[in-house]
Amino acid sequence: MMKYLFARNDEIPPGSATIFFGFSSIFWFVVGTGLGSFNAAKLAFPDWVTGTEMFAFGHMRQVHVLAVIVGWISMAFGMTMMYMTPALGNTKLWSEKLGLWTVFLWNVGLSLGLILLWLGFTSGREYNDLIWPIDLVVIFGVLVPLGINVWMTIAHRQTQGIYITNWFFGACVFMVIIVFLVGQSAELFNLTGLTEGYLTFWFAHNVLGLWITPVAAAIAYYVVPKLTGNPLYSHRIAHLHFWAIIAFYSTPASHHLMSAPLPEWLKSFASVEGVLILIPAVAFVANILLTMKGKWTLFVENMETKFAITGVLLAVPLNMQGGFQQTRAINWYVHGTGWIVAHAHLALLGMSSFLETAAVYFGLQSVLRRKLYSLALANLHYWFFIVGFCIYWISMTIAGLIQGAGKIYEVPYIDVVVAEHPYMIARWIGGTMVFTGNVVWLYNMWMTAREGTVVPQGRYAHEMAYER
Amino acid sequence: MCITLLFPGYDFRTGVSTWVGLDKQLSVGRLVGWSYEDPTVSGEGKPVTVILNKDPASGAAIDPPVRAYVYQAGTPFSSGVNHTGGLGKGVEELSLSLGKIKAANSSQGAVFLITKGEFNGEEIDYVENATATRGWTPDQVLRTGGDANSRYVGKGKTIYISEGCWWCHTLLPEQTQDWQYFGAPPYLGDFNGEMPTAFGSDRKAPDLLHVAARNSSREWMYMHFFNPRLVQPNSIMPRFDYLWGKTDANGNKIDFAKWRAEYSDYLHGKRIYAPEVPEPAANSEVRAVVDWIMTALK
Numbered sequence: 001m002m003k004y005l006f007a008r009n010d011e012i013p014p015g016s017a018t019i020f021f022g023f024s025s026i027f028w029f030v031v032g033t034g035l036g037s038f039n040a041a042k043l044a045f046p047d048w049v050t051g052t053e054m055f056a057f058g059h060m061r062q063v064h065v066l067a068v069i070v071g072w073i074s075m076a077f078g079m080t081m082m083y084m085t086p087a088l089g090n091t092k093l094w095s096e097k098l099g100l101w102t103v104f105l106w107n108v109g110l111s112l113g114l115i116l117l118w119l120g121f122t123s124g125r126e127y128n129d130l131i132w133p134i135d136l137v138v139i140f141g142v143l144v145p146l147g148i149n150v151w152m153t154i155a156h157r158q159t160q161g162i163y164i165t166n167w168f169f170g171a172c173v174f175m176v177i178i179v180f181l182v183g184q185s186a187e188l189f190n191l192t193g194l195t196e197g198y199l200t201f202w203f204a205h206n207v208l209g210l211w212i213t214p215v216a217a218a219i220a221y222y223v224v225p226k227l228t229g230n231p232l233y234s235h236r237i238a239h240l241h242f243w244a245i246i247a248f249y250s251t252p253a254s255h256h257l258m259s260a261p262l263p264e265w266l267k268s269f270a271s272v273e274g275v276l277i278l279i280p281a282v283a284f285v286a287n288i289l290l291t292m293k294g295k296w297t298l299f300v301e302n303m304e305t306k307f308a309i310t311g312v313l314l315a316v317p318l319n320m321q322g323g324f325q326q327t328r329a330i331n332w333y334v335h336g337t338g339w340i341v342a343h344a345h346l347a348l349l350g351m352s353s354f355l356e357t358a359a360v361y362f363g364l365q366s367v368l369r370r371k372l373y374s375l376a377l378a379n380l381h382y383w384f385f386i387v388g389f390c391i392y393w394i395s396m397t398i399a400g401l402i403q404g405a406g407k408i409y410e411v412p413y414i415d416v417v418v419a420e421h422p423y424m425i426a427r428w429i430g431g432t433m434v435f436t437g438n439v440v441w442l443y444n445m446w447m448t449a450r451e452g453t454v455v456p457q458g459r460y461a462h463e464m465a466y467e468r
Numbered sequence: 469m470c471i472t473l474l475f476p477g478y479d480f481r482t483g484v485s486t487w488v489g490l491d492k493q494l495s496v497g498r499l500v501g502w503s504y505e506d507p508t509v510s511g512e513g514k515p516v517t518v519i520l521n522k523d524p525a526s527g528a529a530i531d532p533p534v535r536a537y538v539y540q541a542g543t544p545f546s547s548g549v550n551h552t553g554g555l556g557k558g559v560e561e562l563s564l565s566l567g568k569i570k571a572a573n574s575s576q577g578a579v580f581l582i583t584k585g586e587f588n589g590e591e592i593d594y595v596e597n598a599t600a601t602r603g604w605t606p607d608q609v610l611r612t613g614g615d616a617n618s619r620y621v622g623k624g625k626t627i628y629i630s631e632g633c634w635w636c637h638t639l640l641p642e643q644t645q646d647w648q649y650f651g652a653p654p655y656l657g658d659f660n661g662e663m664p665t666a667f668g669s670d671r672k673a674p675d676l677l678h679v680a681a682r683n684s685s686r687e688w689m690y691m692h693f694f695n696p697r698l699v700q701p702n703s704i705m706p707r708f709d710y711l712w713g714k715t716d717a718n719g720n721k722i723d724f725a726k727w728r729a730e731y732s733d734y735l736h737g738k739r740i741y742a743p744e745v746p747e748p749a750a751n752s753e754v755r756a757v758v759d760w761i762m763t764a765l766k
Contacts, residue, residue, distance in 0.1 A: 043672065046696070046697075046703070046704045046705065046706055050706065050707045050709075051707070051709065051728070056632075056706050056708075056710075057632070057636075057706045058632025058633060058635055059631070061635045062632060062635070120508075120630040121502055121509055122629060123501035123502055124500060124630075124664040125501070125664045126634070126635075126668065126669060131501065186663065186664075187501060190498075190547060190663065191663070192547045192659075192660065192663040193483075193489075193554070193661060193662050193663070193665065194659045196662075196665055197664075197665035200664070200665070200667075201669070257640070257667065259640055259641065259653065259654075260640055260654065261653075261656040261658070261659075335669075336638055336642065336669060336670060337671065340669070340670065341670060403671070407646075408644075408645050410645060410648070410649045413673070414700055417673075417702055417703065418702050421702075
């Protein structure tokens with residue numbers, strides 16, 4: 001990689017940025033889920049590793065969160081943008097070199113940021129914990145170059161229109177830069193009090209709403225038609241999805257602050273908009289599932305489709321929960337409980353990660369032009385992932401309902417902790433299964449790059465899955 | 469986006485600082501995340517809250533005792549002193565005219581008090597720069613108070629943030645049930661000047677906003693921080709024994725290995741009592757955290 005950083009742009013093989021992004025994202029997924037498993041073990045068995053602040057829960061938890069969000073999910077997005085944007089514009093990536101610099105700075109900045117967090121250097125704001133010098137690296141070293149590459153590739157496209165995936169990519173990179181800048185404004189300009197609290201949650205929720213879920217959906221708009229050979233069911237519905245997100249998904253932050261003395265109209269506004277996110281959600285899920293028409297056998301037979309459609313199907317409970325738990329009555333019951341942890345993992349580990357996994361499988365095979373090394377290992381990965389995730393999601397949902405009941409019936413807190421203990425163990429088992437699956441995946445992709453069967457020109461790797 | 473970013477801004481700034489808001493920002497000081505003043509996020513450059521029961525200048529008794537917020541030379545002032553608009557209408561006017569807070573200079577240090585005053589016929593709390601109005605110097609106040617009356621609140625909140633306590637504990641009691649069980653809800657002006665607010669969104673553990681009102685035993689707190697299972701066998705809180713540092717209050721080295729061995733014996737029934745938790749030194753991080761809990765979270 002180092003030799004390409006200073007090479008001339010046309011000397012860099014097309015797809016290099018995709019490959020480095022792809023492997024980096026899988027690596028960070030292994031790191032992130034490994035830390036998640038470690039943290040879950042600490043919640044189930046608090047005396048497990050003690051005596052040093054390096055392995056204290058409060059230090060490790062934020063490293064887990066950011067390794068997954070910034071390392072795995074966002075780098076998988078970077079990877080998809082590197083190969084889908086040019087493919088959909090019928091052109092080459094605007095600058096392969098800029099892409100490589102982006103992935104290089106991303107890995108360096110993230111490693112530095114996570115080590116500093118681990119040591120306790122934090123800005124102290126949830127999901128926004130990186131200190132501001134690292135935030136500047138994230139904005140100007142990562143997001144802006146990524147955006148420039150995407151926008152310029154779209155501008156140089158050889159097609160007349162902009163396909164919905166590129167439409168989402170271009171818009172979401174722009175929005176995440178704004179969200180990140182606004183999220184940091186409290187730290188950069190010393191904003192205080194409720195303004196700071198509101199901005200913290202505005203950032204935390206909008207990273208999800210304007211970056212993670214829409215970009216994951218954009219991946220589905222590419223991957224599913226590509227794998228099935230069906231055209232997208234409706235571009236019009238896809239644009240309804242996009243504009244509904246813009247209209248409804250940028251405001252629900254204050255549902256995290258229902259008990260804070262924020263203006264009541266703002267909380268009500270957040271609730272109402274929170275329910276309205278059902279519009280883009282239903283549009284998206286219906287559009288993709290209708291695209292599958294006549295090709296449902298691929299859900300069983302094809303690895304990438306299996307991952308992608310699982311992700312889309314998980315968007316159904318995700319968005320039903322999302323709209324429902326933002327209403328004041330339900331928020332009052334579940335806020336701050338394990339239910340929310342389950343919901344957050346449904347979004348990031350369920351819907352979004354399954355879609356990104358499909359895209360990384362598909363993209364790496366296409367760019368490397370190699371067939372998957374082992375279908376059996378990929379299946380093993382799928383089942384570890386889905387079963388581990390379900391154990392996690394169900395156990396934390398139950399734990400959350402226990403906690404919610406304990407909260408409103410004023411049960412002494414420690415009794416709730418005791419009641420949750422079995423579910424904490426289940427959570428640890430589920431998380432560890434996901435982690436194991438990812439280790440298998442990293443091995444499988446590494447071997448694919450080294451030893452996978454070369455795919456002849458004109459064929460796709462996924463078409464040859466069962467050919468010898 | 470425009471609606472959420474621009475419109476609520478009007479409401480936030482019109483909130484008038486309550487006593488709680490003034491107390492929090494004066495005792496914590498400027499920022500508690502990463503900054504040039506405190507690059508290692510270990511609580512450097514923070515004010516000390518001193519409970520005064522006699523006047524440091526004249527020696528006259530003060531009853532009831534007052535809280536003085538001591539900013540030694542070089543300690544950056546809290547946001548309300550630098551940006552008086554954030555104090556809200558009334559508090560700003562009184563702090564500037566009667567409190568003379570603009571006369572304070574952070575390179576020389578200053579002592580602040582929260583004083584009651586009258587504005588438009590209503591009694592409100594405002595910030596008083598006692599160095600300008602009463603001639604109290606930071607050194608004088610620290611000497612008069614002594615260690616027993618000093619609370620390292622600012623450093624304590626920094627440790628609370630850098631140890632990630634807010635990943636499990638919220639500082640925002642929820643409507644109805646918490647307000648009945650745990651105490652008063654927060655008001656609009658309670659957060660003026662505070663950063664970060666550290667509300668938290670996940671509750672693996674109880675809300676802490678009024679924790680010192682529920683449990684005011686410092687000894688319990690020290691045992692709980694050293695090893696939560698000493699006082700609550702089912703707790704899942706991590707051990708924070710490393711916050712003690714290397715030596716205890718008497719300057720003796722803390723033998724953590726020996727403590728753990730004895731604790732293990734206790735768990736296995738070979739000892740009747742758990743080993744004693746060392747007395748923390750005045751500059752230890754745990755002392756600061758407990759000072760913050762006991763002083764600010766009431």
